[in-house]
Amino acid sequence: MEFVKPDINIDFMGKQKIGFILSAVLILISIGSLIVHKGPNYGIDFAGGTLIQIKFSEQVAIDKIRDGITNIGLKDASIQKFGHDIDHEYLIRTGKSEMTSSGLSQSLSEAVKASTGIVPEIRRVEMVGPQVGEDLRNKALLAIFYTLLFITIYISARFENKFLISGVVAGSIMAVVYFLSVFNAGITVLIAAALVVSLIVFWIFKFKYAIGAIVALLHDVTITVGIFSIFNLDFSLPVIAALLTIIGYSLNDTIIVFDRIRENIKGSKPTDSLPIIFNRSINETLSRTILTSGTTLIVVFALYFLGGEIIHNFAFAMLVGIAVGTYSSIFVASPIVLAVEKK
Amino acid sequence: MKPFTLKILLSVGVILAALVWMMPTFYNIWPHKKINLGLDLQGGMHLVLEVQSVKAVETEVERTIQEIKRQLREDEVKHFGISRQNDNSILAKFEGEKDKSGFETLLSKYYKNLVIDSTELENNISTYILKLPGDEIDEIKKMASRQALETIRNRIDEFGVSEPDIRIQGENRILLQLPGIKDPERAKGLIGKTAQLTFQLVDDDADMAAAMNGSVPAGDEILYQEKQDTASGSTTKIPFLIQKRVLLDGSLLTNARVEFDQYQQPQVGIEFDRQGAKLFDRITGENIHKRLAIILDKTVYSAPVIQDRIAGGKAVITGNFTLNEAKDLAIALRAGSLPAPVTIIEERTVGPTLGADSIRMGIFSAIVGGLLVALFMAAYYKKAGLIADLALIVNIILIGGGLAAFQATLTLPGIAGIILTIGMAVDANVLIFERIREELRTGKTGLASIHAGFEKASLTILDANVTTLIAAAVLYQFGTGPIKGFAVTLSLGIIASLFTALVLSKLIFDILLMNKPSLKLSI
Numbered sequence: 001m002e003f004v005k006p007d008i009n010i011d012f013m014g015k016q017k018i019g020f021i022l023s024a025v026l027i028l029i030s031i032g033s034l035i036v037h038k039g040p041n042y043g044i045d046f047a048g049g050t051l052i053q054i055k056f057s058e059q060v061a062i063d064k065i066r067d068g069i070t071n072i073g074l075k076d077a078s079i080q081k082f083g084h085d086i087d088h089e090y091l092i093r094t095g096k097s098e099m100t101s102s103g104l105s106q107s108l109s110e111a112v113k114a115s116t117g118i119v120p121e122i123r124r125v126e127m128v129g130p131q132v133g134e135d136l137r138n139k140a141l142l143a144i145f146y147t148l149l150f151i152t153i154y155i156s157a158r159f160e161n162k163f164l165i166s167g168v169v170a171g172s173i174m175a176v177v178y179f180l181s182v183f184n185a186g187i188t189v190l191i192a193a194a195l196v197v198s199l200i201v202f203w204i205f206k207f208k209y210a211i212g213a214i215v216a217l218l219h220d221v222t223i224t225v226g227i228f229s230i231f232n233l234d235f236s237l238p239v240i241a242a243l244l245t246i247i248g249y250s251l252n253d254t255i256i257v258f259d260r261i262r263e264n265i266k267g268s269k270p271t272d273s274l275p276i277i278f279n280r281s282i283n284e285t286l287s288r289t290i291l292t293s294g295t296t297l298i299v300v301f302a303l304y305f306l307g308g309e310i311i312h313n314f315a316f317a318m319l320v321g322i323a324v325g326t327y328s329s330i331f332v333a334s335p336i337v338l339a340v341e342k343k
Numbered sequence: 344m345k346p347f348t349l350k351i352l353l354s355v356g357v358i359l360a361a362l363v364w365m366m367p368t369f370y371n372i373w374p375h376k377k378i379n380l381g382l383d384l385q386g387g388m389h390l391v392l393e394v395q396s397v398k399a400v401e402t403e404v405e406r407t408i409q410e411i412k413r414q415l416r417e418d419e420v421k422h423f424g425i426s427r428q429n430d431n432s433i434l435a436k437f438e439g440e441k442d443k444s445g446f447e448t449l450l451s452k453y454y455k456n457l458v459i460d461s462t463e464l465e466n467n468i469s470t471y472i473l474k475l476p477g478d479e480i481d482e483i484k485k486m487a488s489r490q491a492l493e494t495i496r497n498r499i500d501e502f503g504v505s506e507p508d509i510r511i512q513g514e515n516r517i518l519l520q521l522p523g524i525k526d527p528e529r530a531k532g533l534i535g536k537t538a539q540l541t542f543q544l545v546d547d548d549a550d551m552a553a554a555m556n557g558s559v560p561a562g563d564e565i566l567y568q569e570k571q572d573t574a575s576g577s578t579t580k581i582p583f584l585i586q587k588r589v590l591l592d593g594s595l596l597t598n599a600r601v602e603f604d605q606y607q608q609p610q611v612g613i614e615f616d617r618q619g620a621k622l623f624d625r626i627t628g629e630n631i632h633k634r635l636a637i638i639l640d641k642t643v644y645s646a647p648v649i650q651d652r653i654a655g656g657k658a659v660i661t662g663n664f665t666l667n668e669a670k671d672l673a674i675a676l677r678a679g680s681l682p683a684p685v686t687i688i689e690e691r692t693v694g695p696t697l698g699a700d701s702i703r704m705g706i707f708s709a710i711v712g713g714l715l716v717a718l719f720m721a722a723y724y725k726k727a728g729l730i731a732d733l734a735l736i737v738n739i740i741l742i743g744g745g746l747a748a749f750q751a752t753l754t755l756p757g758i759a760g761i762i763l764t765i766g767m768a769v770d771a772n773v774l775i776f777e778r779i780r781e782e783l784r785t786g787k788t789g790l791a792s793i794h795a796g797f798e799k800a801s802l803t804i805l806d807a808n809v810t811t812l813i814a815a816a817v818l819y820q821f822g823t824g825p826i827k828g829f830a831v832t833l834s835l836g837i838i839a840s841l842f843t844a845l846v847l848s849k850l851i852f853d854i855l856l857m858n859k860p861s862l863k864l865s866i
Contacts, residue, residue, distance in 0.1 A: 248811030302712030
């Protein structure tokens with residue numbers, strides 16, 4: 001069986017304008033949505049607060065639950081149906097984090113029992129204090145930062161064969177981060193600064209592959225975060241894990257295309273123009289790209305539909321990330337390498 | 344031929360080892376190490392406590408003040424007030440040369456550690472500000488965290504949780520993982536109870552009404568007794584004017600256990616050690632007809648009038664306890680008090696039914712996803728696809744074996760990691776097969792194509808997987824519980840898929856083609 005005919009020859013490089021426009025629009029929408037929603041919609045992992053998942057043995061009215069929790073002073077709490085209708089499960093969320101040892105869930109259970117007449121089963125309680133939320137947020141950002149940093153170093157060392165210079169790159173990024181941290185700059189600033197510095201350094205040293213890869217990664221992460229923001233989905237720890245995996249996955253795709261480009265440049269005839277070599281490389285790897293994205297999407301779809309409500313957002317982030325990551329290897333990473341190469 | 348046999352032995356060995364490690368998870372046989380399930384899968388409670396270590400410093404300063412006052416009384420030195428300031432410094436005032444030098448002698452003799460921050464002389468009154476040195480404060484705080492850890496560990500042990508994980512996190516945080524806990528609310532109450540038991544006298548001479556209006560006599564404080572009306576369920580607070588001086592505290596207890604009074608109402612009986620019993624004997628002897636308040640965590644439990652000297656060092660704490668409350672109080676008193684109050688700053692509790700649902704759904708989606716991918720591979724690559732499917736099965740066995748062998752924890756995101764690996768593991772095979780197809784198209788023989796395909800794809804596969812491995816390593820470093828589980832299965836999956844694609848698949852091809860180099864490939 002073959003999905004992609006061996007003699008396929010799509011002019012990807014000729015369509016790079018369309019790709020750039022599409023990417024630019026997606027990124028602008030993402031950033032726009034983030035601005036409108038005032039940043040990502042942090043779940044309790046990062047914003048602090050309490051989440052309680054309760055299950056009833058039979059149908060209850062949401063209003064009755066609300067009556068109960070209003071009685072214990074949780075007027076601002078949100079109540080949301082969770083999972084399938086037949087499960088009678090609800091998520092109760094509040095920005096408050098009960099910091100005392102006497103738990104919220106006990107009083108909540110009693111209050112809901114009084115208002116609905118059914119003893120609820122408390123299936124899950126998550127409480128994150130504001131300080132812990134902030135710690136986790138910083139940790140998550142640091143994790144993204146270090147992933148990008150290490151990957152950058154790896155690519156520049158591996159693809160440009162300039163181990164010494166990639167050491168210099170790593171050193172300068174570290175120096176900038178240290179310098180800024182002395183001045184107590186926020187982590188967001190640190191990451192932005194580190195990225196700008198690495199892009200500048202790559203530009204100076206003409207690290208075309210590294211630039212292409214990093215821009216593609218930023219593109220993927222921004223769009224995934226943006227889509228989460230558009231659908232107003234919660235940003236939780238598993239979603240961060242999904243983002244890092246997307247970074248790894250998207251890069252995986254990008255590297256395979258880059259590898260082929262390098263191989264084809266080495267073996268090219270003097271008459272071959274760069275766009276032709278790039279097109280040939282992408283076409284040659286196209287079958288693999290589609291197959292692997294396909295099989296990964298199959299399993300993530302299985303996870304999304306069958307894995308249960310708790311893993312839902314994680315699976316959704318992976319779905320978006322895999323789709324965007326596959327697209328970006330072809331339409332973002334490669335054209336950028338070509339653009340730098342042509343200079 | 345030799346390296347070839349070696350490869351076979353190695354591969355079979357690795358797979359067998361993984362199988363052996365995996366077995367105990369399903370049957371109780373050697374090597375007896377099951378795959379650990381995370382709290383989100385088996386149900387349980389994850390707590391992060393913050394020790395209010397500043398309070399431990401306060402307690403230490405208060406204790407020092409009481410001690411200084413006692414010694415001053417013995418030396419017959421009069422003071423004009425010694426008290427703790429909000430910044431935990433000690434303010435002490437003396438009138439005249441004699442008392443001043445008496446105090447200074449005491450300081451130089453017993454309190455060399457106290458730093459004199461400032462002295463002031465006004466109208467013949469000397470005012471001292473004393474401070475604990477910074478490193479001593481740090482030490483007190485550190486000790487508070489360590490003691491709190493020990494105390495909580497003892498309480499959990501007595502409460503009966505199998506395989507709890509309790510450790511210090513950072514400077515003043517304690518991380519608790521309590522798998523399979525039945526009654527999380529009760530456990531939280533027990534863990535968070537400071538359990539500071541003190542015996543203090545009720546000040547019956549002072550004017551209660553005036554004290555309630557704000558003029559609390561020096562050396563006294565207002566504490567409350569909580570009385571619950573069994574009929575209406577409402578609580579009333581009864582104020583008591585209590586002398587601040589602690590006559591006896593819970594540190595001298597040897598035992599605490601649940602007893603029942605004549606109405607079968609649970610109460611907690613306590614026993615003091617020899618020194619405590621002697622003190623209790625003296626205190627009760629000296630204060631006959633006065634009220635002695637039994638105070639737990641700043642709440643008055645009872646304040647009986649002392650009728651007679653009590654020898655033997657036994658007392659009871661009454662207070663309308665339920666049986667569980669009495670049991671928990673006894674545990675807390677036996678395990679000792681916390682050196683400082685703790686607050687719960689993070690809690691994640693998963694009920695056992697939810698954990699079971701998560702396992703069921705996770706495994707179901709893994710099976711469905713895996714079957715779909717396997718069917719697809721077989722359809723697309725025919726017999727070679729079957730080799731990839733075999734590699735996939737071995738891959739999952741290796742992940743399972745790895746989890747058990749490294750005693751890593753499987754979490755719900757961890758299952759997601761395995762599912763993701765199923766999708767990504769075939770990638771290595773896809774890369775190789777696509778290469779082989781390319782080589783075949785150039786007219787090479789089957790064997791030559793396979794060799795060229797593996798050779799050309801190997802480096803690409805390594806490169807591509809290292810990046811995901813980097814992401815997984817960072818995740819492991821920064822993640823907490825469930826996320827760590829994801830990083831673990833993802834890394835294991837990547838390493839396993841490198842092995843299955845580069846070693847195992849190659850080996851199977853080699854064996855199949857060993858004696859028929861001209862075989863037409865089914866790919």
